Amino acid sequence: MNDERQTVVIARILLPAGRERLAERFDLREGGLDATRADLLEMVPGASALVADPSMPVDSDVLDAAGASLKVVANFAVGYDNVDLDACRERGVIVTNTPDVLTEATAELAIALTFAAARRMSDAERDLRAGQWHGWDPAAYRGIEIRGSTVGVVGLGRIGTQFARLAHGLGAKIVYTSRLPKPETEGELGARRMELRELLETSDVVSIHVPSTPETLRLIGEAELELIGEEGVLVNTSRGPIVDSVAVAAALEHGTLGAAGLDVYENEPEVPARLLEAPRAVLLPHIGSATVRSRDGMASAVADNVIAVLEAREPPSRVA
Ligand code: DGY
Numbered sequence: 438m439n440d441e442r443q444t445v446v447i448a449r450i451l452l453p454a455g456r457e458r459l460a461e462r463f464d465l466r467e468g469g470l471d472a473t474r475a476d477l478l479e480m481v482p483g484a485s486a487l488v489a490d491p492s493m494p495v496d497s498d499v500l501d502a503a504g505a506s507l508k509v510v511a512n513f514a515v516g517y518d519n520v521d522l523d524a525c526r527e528r529g530v531i532v533t534n535t536p537d538v539l540t541e542a543t544a545e546l547a548i549a550l551t552f553a554a555a556r557r558m559s560d561a562e563r564d565l566r567a568g569q570w571h572g573w574d575p576a577a578y579r580g581i582e583i584r585g586s587t588v589g590v591v592g593l594g595r596i597g598t599q600f601a602r603l604a605h606g607l608g609a610k611i612v613y614t615s616r617l618p619k620p621e622t623e624g625e626l627g628a629r630r631m632e633l634r635e636l637l638e639t640s641d642v643v644s645i646h647v648p649s650t651p652e653t654l655r656l657i658g659e660a661e662l663e664l665i666g667e668e669g670v671l672v673n674t675s676r677g678p679i680v681d682s683v684a685v686a687a688a689l690e691h692g693t694l695g696a697a698g699l700d701v702y703e704n705e706p707e708v709p710a711r712l713l714e715a716p717r718a719v720l721l722p723h724i725g726s727a728t729v730r731s732r733d734g735m736a737s738a739v740a741d742n743v744i745a746v747l748e749a750r751e752p753p754s755r756v757a
Contacts, residue, residue, distance in 0.1 A: 443485035443747055446503075448477050448493040451513060455736030459488075459743060478502045486743045490514055491676075491723075492705060497524040509746035511739045514726075515539055515596075516676055518649040522757040532757040533742035536595060538734025539726035544599035546725045547644050547674045550698030551588075551604070553719040554670045555642065556580045557696065560716060580696065581641055581668060584608030589640030591633065591656070592675070593619050597646030601626055604642075612636050637664035642672065649676035657681065662688040668695045674725040677702040686711035689718055700725050 445459050447467040459465060466480045474494070481487060481503040489495045490513040500507060500521075509531045510520055517534050525532050553559065557578040564570055588609040590597045601611045601622065611628040613619070614636050622628050633656070637643060643665050647653045657671065658681040665671055671694060673680045682702055686709060688694035696717040702708050705723055712718060726732060742752040 444483055444506075445486040445488065445743060445747075446477075446480050446484040447488040448472060448480075449490055451488050451739060452732055452736035454733035455513075455738070455740035458737075458740040462744065463747065474499075481507075485509075485747055486511060488513055488739055488743065489519060491516060491519050493519060495520045495525075497521060500524055500528050500530060509533060509743060509752070511742045511746075511752075513735055513739050516648055517756055518676060518678075520757075525757055531746050531752060531755055533739075533746070533752045533754050534756050535735040535738040535742075536754055538738055539731040540595045540599050542728040542731035543596045543674055543725040544603055546700060546721075546727075547596070547600045547646075547672055547698075548603045548607075550672045550674065550700065550719055550721070551583065551642050551644065551670060554580075554672065554696040554698035554717070555583065557717055559719040581670065583642070586610070586641035587612060587639055589613070589636040589643040590628075591636065591643060591645050592647030593622060593628075594646060594648075596674075597644075598622055600644055600646060601628060604644075609642070612639055633661070634664065637661055640665070640669065642670045644672040645675045645679055647675060647679060649678050653679045655679070655681050657684075659684045659688070662694045665694055667692055670696045670698065672698040674700045677705060682712050683709050685718070686715040689715040 442464045445463040445465050449468050449470055449472050468476050468480060483506050484503050485506050486509045488511050495510050507530050510525060511533045512520055515534050515536045520532055522532055557580050561578045584607060586609050588604040588611055590601045590613040593613045593615040605611050605626040611626045612631055613628050614633050618630050656679050662684055685697050698719040700721045701723055745752040
């Protein structure tokens with residue numbers, strides 16, 4: 438019966454691959470792409486499920502506004518640093534994410550950024566478009582090759598491991614940091630585990646794949662960038678707060694960092710003006726998981742999680 442339908446609040450939007458299955462079963466309230474926190478606080482009272490995404494913080498105020506009806510926060514992302522897990526646990530609210538379906542897309546984007554930054558593609562294209570290409574110049578836009586280089590993978594989870602496989606396939610040596618050794622990946626890729634400092638000193642390319650937590654906040658700052666060095670390339674497809682982007686801009690300006698490929702920023706969608714102006718930077722608007730297959734898979738995973746919890750089953754990807 439209609440008046441027994443539970444309400445699912447979609448903080449911003451959910452793609453049809455997930456939305457349609459939710460709409461068949463539940464009443465939906467949707468904020469739209471421009472929804473603000475104030476909109477969310479207004480929409481959420483009485484919701485049984487809340488679909489959030491990395492741009493929408495879910496904290497105790499949001500949970501309290503939702504009230505006792507709320508059973509699940511289903512994040513439309515693999516990362517869930519926007520959700521206060523403790524506050525959810527305290528209120529008995531389940532939290533879910535969307536792992537696996539975006540592993541390939543994000544790892545491939547990290548490879549794309551590695552090539553683009555290593556080969557100075559943004560600077561070269563910008564100059565061409567601006568009419569600043571004055572002919573073949575043997576000294577211009579010189580970068581590094583991946584084959585034979587050492588690629589440092591900071592965090593060997595699902596995406597980090599897939600990135601390492603792709604880089605290994607391109608002929609790179611793989612080194613990595615991880616809380617625990619990964620003997621299988623070491624066997625498969627000949628990867629070597631090391632401490633962060635040694636990895637930064639050793640690597641030609643450093644790609645970030647750790648989650649955003651209080652421990653990884655500004656993991657890469659001025660001193661770390663200096664260790665990556667004037668020929669080195671930094672790639673970040675994880676979360677902005679892990680890298681001090683103003684320090685990246687300064688290192689690029691001063692030539693103490695070779696190049697950077699960034700997909701994520703501390704205060705999205707703001708990007709520091711200094712970074713926008715910096716040379717040898719390839720800057721993308723958080724598109725790591727933006728393939729049709731991956732984003733549809735994520736939307737579908739959100740629906741699977743919401744439906745499971747609201748039907749009193751264990752959700753496929755619970756994080757709290
Ligand atoms: C994630 O899933 O965490 C991604 O950053 C979203 O693209």
